[in-house]
Amino acid sequence: MGYKEGMLRDGALDNKTVIVTGGGTGLGKSMATYFLKLGANVVICSRRLEVLETTAKELEEQTGGQILAIACDVRKTEEIENVITKSIEKFGQVDGLVNNSAGNFISPTERLSYKAVDTVVDIVLRGTYYFTLALGKYWIENKIKGTVLNISTTYAWTGSGWVVPSAMAKAGVLAMTKSLAFEWAEHGIRLNAIAPGPFPTKGAWDRLFPEELAKKFSFENRIPLQRVGDHQELANLAAYLVSDFSAYITGEVITLDGGEVLSAGQFNFLKEVSEDQWDAIEDQIKNANRNSKKSE
Numbered sequence: 001m002g003y004k005e006g007m008l009r010d011g012a013l014d015n016k017t018v019i020v021t022g023g024g025t026g027l028g029k030s031m032a033t034y035f036l037k038l039g040a041n042v043v044i045c046s047r048r049l050e051v052l053e054t055t056a057k058e059l060e061e062q063t064g065g066q067i068l069a070i071a072c073d074v075r076k077t078e079e080i081e082n083v084i085t086k087s088i089e090k091f092g093q094v095d096g097l098v099n100n101s102a103g104n105f106i107s108p109t110e111r112l113s114y115k116a117v118d119t120v121v122d123i124v125l126r127g128t129y130y131f132t133l134a135l136g137k138y139w140i141e142n143k144i145k146g147t148v149l150n151i152s153t154t155y156a157w158t159g160s161g162w163v164v165p166s167a168m169a170k171a172g173v174l175a176m177t178k179s180l181a182f183e184w185a186e187h188g189i190r191l192n193a194i195a196p197g198p199f200p201t202k203g204a205w206d207r208l209f210p211e212e213l214a215k216k217f218s219f220e221n222r223i224p225l226q227r228v229g230d231h232q233e234l235a236n237l238a239a240y241l242v243s244d245f246s247a248y249i250t251g252e253v254i255t256l257d258g259g260e261v262l263s264a265g266q267f268n269f270l271k272e273v274s275e276d277q278w279d280a281i282e283d284q285i286k287n288a289n290r291n292s293k294k295s296e
């Protein structure tokens with residue numbers, strides 16, 4: 001048993017229908033795959049229908065599960081409503097939503113046009129709250145205890161240069177997660193988030209770690225656990241958070257990053273100190289302790 005294996009028991013998501021935005025590629029595809037294996041019906045939606053349809057066919061063959069692919073730009077409310085209507089038509093009801101769609105790229109902020117900032121913020125923040133609002137209204141009206149899982153980032157907490165629109169939008173998503181978790185708890189609706197560290201995907205690597213950078217930097221060294229994430233690790237946590245096993249968790253953000261975000265710790269530079277140096281340092285400190293006792 002290890003982190004590359006599925007964690008939940010068979011049938012853990014039986015009788016649930018979950019919408020995964022951006023489910024045609026990357027982490028969305030990995031989550032969709034695992035949800036299907038656990039018995040869920042899955043709806044994947046994003047802008048490129050041909051990508052979604054290829055994924056749907058592949059996953060149907062791989063898992064034997066039921067999957068529906070629908071084109072949807074999450075910036076457009078009528079397209080979101082169409083996804084919800086079609087999902088209910090096919091599967092009877094919708095129980096879960098994973099807001100996974102995103103747009104992002106590295107750039108010095110002063111190089112960005114107004115439209116570039118809008119584009120990222122609109123996909124990440126507007127897309128997430130439009131979809132959440134549309135499903136929340138449906139859940140409250142139909143007394144369904146739905147669950148939302150938002151895929152955020154660790155820099156939503158810390159901030160990060162060179163991805164400022166994404167950081168602003170992902171931080172907004174966390175504020176929404178916590179605020180609505182309280183407000184909609186009385187309807188039995190839960191909202192949680194995952195803040196992933198680096199999980200290799202083509203979409204992210206092309207835009208955040210292009211070859212020019214990969215040649216020069218090895219970011220694995222910055223990660224205390226010294227590796228990138230495995231997609232199944234994220235899928236395991238996501239499945240748990242959309243399942244009824246997590247029924248008492250709401251408004252939570254779980255970081256899954258091998259400790260990367262902890263690198264700000266003030267004394268973490270001591271990683272460079274050798275055993276011999278520690279011997280000398282310990283002597284110096286103990287001497288100072290003795291001296292301070294003498295002068296009391």
Ligand SMILES: CCCCCCCCC/C=C/C(=O)SCCNC(=O)CCNC(=O)[C@H](O)C(C)(C)COP(=O)(O)OP(=O)(O)OC[C@H]1O[C@@H](n2cnc3c(N)ncnc32)[C@H](O)[C@@H]1OP(=O)(O)O
Pocket residue numbers: 102103104105106107111112113114115116117119120153166197198199203204207208209219
């Ligand atoms: C360390 C290890 C890491 C490890 C990884 C760590 C992960 C960090 C956490 C976060 C990860 C992610 O979110 S990863 C998700 C990555 N996946 C994606 O981004 C997939 C979807 N992305 C896209 O489709 C595109 O990249 C995106 C630009 C966002 C949207 O496409 P659109 O077709 O809607 O928009 P476009 O018309 O092309 O562009 C809109 C405007 O943006 C400008 N624009 C586009 N790219 C630009 C660029 N590179 N520099 C400046 N400006 C740019 C254009 O010029 C336009 O402005 P005007 O010129 O004024 O018109």
Ligand SMILES: NC(=O)C1=CN([C@@H]2O[C@H](COP(=O)(O)OP(=O)(O)OC[C@H]3O[C@@H](n4cnc5c(N)ncnc54)[C@H](OP(=O)(O)O)[C@@H]3O)[C@@H](O)[C@H]2O)C=CC1
Pocket residue numbers: 021022023024025026027028045046047048049051072073074075099100101102103104123127151152153154195196197198199200201202203204
């Ligand atoms: N990979 C990583 O290391 C990390 C990823 N994340 C987050 O994980 C999530 C998945 O990213 P990842 O799998 O890496 O990258 P991908 O690029 O594979 O996923 C992004 C998805 O969003 C969809 N999308 C983009 N714009 C829109 C839109 N306007 N409407 C609907 N869907 C849209 C894309 O599909 P299409 O083009 O067809 O619309 C694509 O499937 C994102 O939220 C990202 O921020 C967070 C931290 C780290």
